[in-house]
Amino acid sequence: MSAVVTVTELTKRYRGVTALDGVSFSLAEHRIHGLLGRNGAGKTTLMQILTAQNFATSGEVSVFGQHPYENEQVLSRISFIKESQTYPSHLRVTHVLRAARLVYPGWDEELAQRLVDVFQLPRGRNVRKLSRGMLSALGIVVGLASRAPLTFFDEPYLGLDAVARQLFYDHLLADYAEHPRTIVLSTHLIDEVSDLIEHVLLIDQGRLLLDVEAEALRGQVVTVSGPVAAVDEFTRTGTELHRASLGGTARATVRGDFGPAAHDRARSLGLDLEASSLQDIVVRLTTSHNGHAAGSTAAADKEAVR
Amino acid sequence: MNRALTVARLQFVGWRSVVGWPWGILALSFSINLALFSAMNENDDFEPTTGGLMSIYVVMFVASINAITQEFPFALGLGVSRRSFYLGNVIHFAGQAISYAAVLYLLAVIEEATDGWGVNLRFFGVPFPLVEHPVLRFLAFAIPFLLLGFIGIAIALVFKRWGVNGLLMLSTVALAAIGGLVVLATWRGWWSAIGGWFADQPGWALLVGWPALLTLLLAGLSYLTIRRATP
Amino acid sequence: MEDGRPIFLQIAELLENSILDGTLAEESQVPSTNELAAFHRINPATAAKGVNKLVDDGTLYKKRGIGMFVSPGARAKLRGRRRDEFARQYVRPLLTEARKLGIEPAELKSMIDTWEEGR
Numbered sequence: 001m002s003a004v005v006t007v008t009e010l011t012k013r014y015r016g017v018t019a020l021d022g023v024s025f026s027l028a029e030h031r032i033h034g035l036l037g038r039n040g041a042g043k044t045t046l047m048q049i050l051t052a053q054n055f056a057t058s059g060e061v062s063v064f065g066q067h068p069y070e071n072e073q074v075l076s077r078i079s080f081i082k083e084s085q086t087y088p089s090h091l092r093v094t095h096v097l098r099a100a101r102l103v104y105p106g107w108d109e110e111l112a113q114r115l116v117d118v119f120q121l122p123r124g125r126n127v128r129k130l131s132r133g134m135l136s137a138l139g140i141v142v143g144l145a146s147r148a149p150l151t152f153f154d155e156p157y158l159g160l161d162a163v164a165r166q167l168f169y170d171h172l173l174a175d176y177a178e179h180p181r182t183i184v185l186s187t188h189l190i191d192e193v194s195d196l197i198e199h200v201l202l203i204d205q206g207r208l209l210l211d212v213e214a215e216a217l218r219g220q221v222v223t224v225s226g227p228v229a230a231v232d233e234f235t236r237t238g239t240e241l242h243r244a245s246l247g248g249t250a251r252a253t254v255r256g257d258f259g260p261a262a263h264d265r266a267r268s269l270g271l272d273l274e275a276s277s278l279q280d281i282v283v284r285l286t287t288s289h290n291g292h293a294a295g296s297t298a299a300a301d302k303e304a305v306r
Numbered sequence: 307m308n309r310a311l312t313v314a315r316l317q318f319v320g321w322r323s324v325v326g327w328p329w330g331i332l333a334l335s336f337s338i339n340l341a342l343f344s345a346m347n348e349n350d351d352f353e354p355t356t357g358g359l360m361s362i363y364v365v366m367f368v369a370s371i372n373a374i375t376q377e378f379p380f381a382l383g384l385g386v387s388r389r390s391f392y393l394g395n396v397i398h399f400a401g402q403a404i405s406y407a408a409v410l411y412l413l414a415v416i417e418e419a420t421d422g423w424g425v426n427l428r429f430f431g432v433p434f435p436l437v438e439h440p441v442l443r444f445l446a447f448a449i450p451f452l453l454l455g456f457i458g459i460a461i462a463l464v465f466k467r468w469g470v471n472g473l474l475m476l477s478t479v480a481l482a483a484i485g486g487l488v489v490l491a492t493w494r495g496w497w498s499a500i501g502g503w504f505a506d507q508p509g510w511a512l513l514v515g516w517p518a519l520l521t522l523l524l525a526g527l528s529y530l531t532i533r534r535a536t537p
Numbered sequence: 538m539e540d541g542r543p544i545f546l547q548i549a550e551l552l553e554n555s556i557l558d559g560t561l562a563e564e565s566q567v568p569s570t571n572e573l574a575a576f577h578r579i580n581p582a583t584a585a586k587g588v589n590k591l592v593d594d595g596t597l598y599k600k601r602g603i604g605m606f607v608s609p610g611a612r613a614k615l616r617g618r619r620r621d622e623f624a625r626q627y628v629r630p631l632l633t634e635a636r637k638l639g640i641e642p643a644e645l646k647s648m649i650d651t652w653e654e655g656r
Binding site: 031032169170173174176177178195196197198214215218219267268275 | 542543544545570571574575577578579580581582583586629630633
Binding site: 054055071078079080087095102 | 309312315316319320323324372376377379380382383384385386387388389390533534536537
């Protein structure tokens with residue numbers, strides 16, 4: 001599969017703050033990528049640079065094989081929906097949709113109108129008078145109906161309730177299935193999207209911690225609990241990310257290449273084994289290097305996954 | 307270029323307010339003046355112009371600031387390049403300047419033909435009777451639109467790229483420069499020469515020529531500034 | 538999708554279950570990957586991976602341009618394979634747990650009989 005985005009040693013420094021620190025990865029075509037990480041991890045900066053809205057301090061960025069800066073050929077194939085998007089204050093909802101229709105070559109007006117109904121957006125209302133959730137919904141409508149070959153959704157759901165978010169996921173999946181394209185979904189509601197995304201990028205403090213297939217990650221991180229000695233024995237086969245103990249009992253989160261055999265091994269050691277959700281994995285990885293975990297630097301983590 | 311035309315149209319999606327504001331305010335200013343002049347008795351002193359025409363230029367100036375503070379982040383969010391955005395704005399503003407100037411020119415002609423709307427009101431007339439040639443008179447309406455537009459764009463861009471500090475710095479430098487020149491001119495006794503120079507300039511140069519030159523300079527500097535601006 | 542196992546395995550297993558309980562008859566058409574993806578709210582590529590796993594092991598077969606169908610004889614084959622897995626998945630943990638509690642195999646058998654009668 002060809003790479004739509006290639007990033008090499010990308011670094012971005014604002015006065016004294018390193019927002020991105022030597023990030024390298026590539027995004028394969030026609031997949032839904034999850035860009036995960038805590039607030040302030042560097043996700044938005046990364047997407048701003050990929051869409052030429054911001055400038056890199058060093059490193060290389062290639063989108064559709066070219067640099068995106070002032071590159072109409074590249075930019076017209078990108079849709080970047082961000083939580084902080086502002087609209088000219090005199091525009092109404094219909095105006096925003098008309099503007100998007102002018103700009104995006106692949107715009108689907110019928111889909112846009114259908115989504116406006118789905119999200120119950122008031123067509124004639126001024127953008128200034130939209131609620132936070134309505135603004136998010138407007139962004140989602142633009143992002144989906146633009147059918148851009150490369151679509152970024154940066155935390156697109158602020159102010160949306162669970163029902164509206166589920167509507168977003170459903171329509172995203174349905175439209176993606178019919179019109180495959182490369183989608184980058186940046187979010188910290190990991191549980192909600194963990195089944196949607198095919199590829200995971202995890203950023204923490206400007207560094208790339210994970211660059212891995214979502215399916216490969218599933219079952220790679222498990223939590224075992226039981227007698228300390230047995231837990232020690234089990235964790236020797238992987239990288240321990242976290243441990244809590246109470247008396248002679250311990251619970252450890254371990255990362256490794258765990259197949260069905262590992263389940264049997266845990267059982268024969270008298271341990272309870274539980275697979276970790278993507279959300280747990282992310283939480284463990286983004287907190288573990290604060291100290292107490294053994295040998296889990298970012299580099300070591302990346303190696304263990306591959 | 308196609309993309310720039312798209313941007314020019316993009317600026318026009320909310321055309322009601324784009325067109326409504328300048329002309330609405332001008333109409334308001336005009337009707338107030340008209341009411342005043344009809345209420346007044348025959349005016350002995352001939353007013354060169356009321357100055358009410360300035361209102362439409364002020365609205366356009368504000369619109370040009372909005373173009374950078376509001377339209378720029380929106381357009382870039384829609385995947386428009388800075389170059390296309392800028393060119394689209396030039397087309398958008400030039401288009402408005404030309405069409406608005408044409409309307410103002412027409413209104414000035416009507417004003418003259420009706421002896422100031424029957425009440426000796428000079429609202430649309432160009433203040434300098436020096437400009438006689440029709441094309442130059444038309445340009446005297448159009449160029450100030452562009453000049454104010456690009457002053458607005460330039461100021462907003464300085465704010466966009468360098469924030470409040472940038473604006474303060476710019477004002478300080480401008481003040482110091484102007485103040486320095488005034489002091490220099492006073493000290494060297496250049497004022498009569500300067501006055502003479504202005505007096506020697508034909509009306510078209512003061513209303514059209516020099517503003518056009520300044521507009522071009524600002525347009526060029528603005529383009530260089532927007533190339534590295536972030537929304 | 539609930540547990541931590543790869544989703545495509547879960548999809549494959551759900552389809553297998555439908556074949557085993559007769560919901561999906563042999564020679565009948567299987568839902569498309571897009572339908573599966575929308576229904577389970579998962580990535581279509583993942584759904585396709587699950588379906589392809591069943592194609593690879595012969596449970597499903599592809600009719601060009603139409604879709605996926607359940608292979609003739611798939612049900613019997615699946616049942617055989619599941620029986621083998623049954624021992625590993627259920628009997629072994631049953632025995633492990635029983636041993637922890639000191640339940641002898643003979644006692645376990647009589648417990649199973651009692652439960653079966655009480656149904």
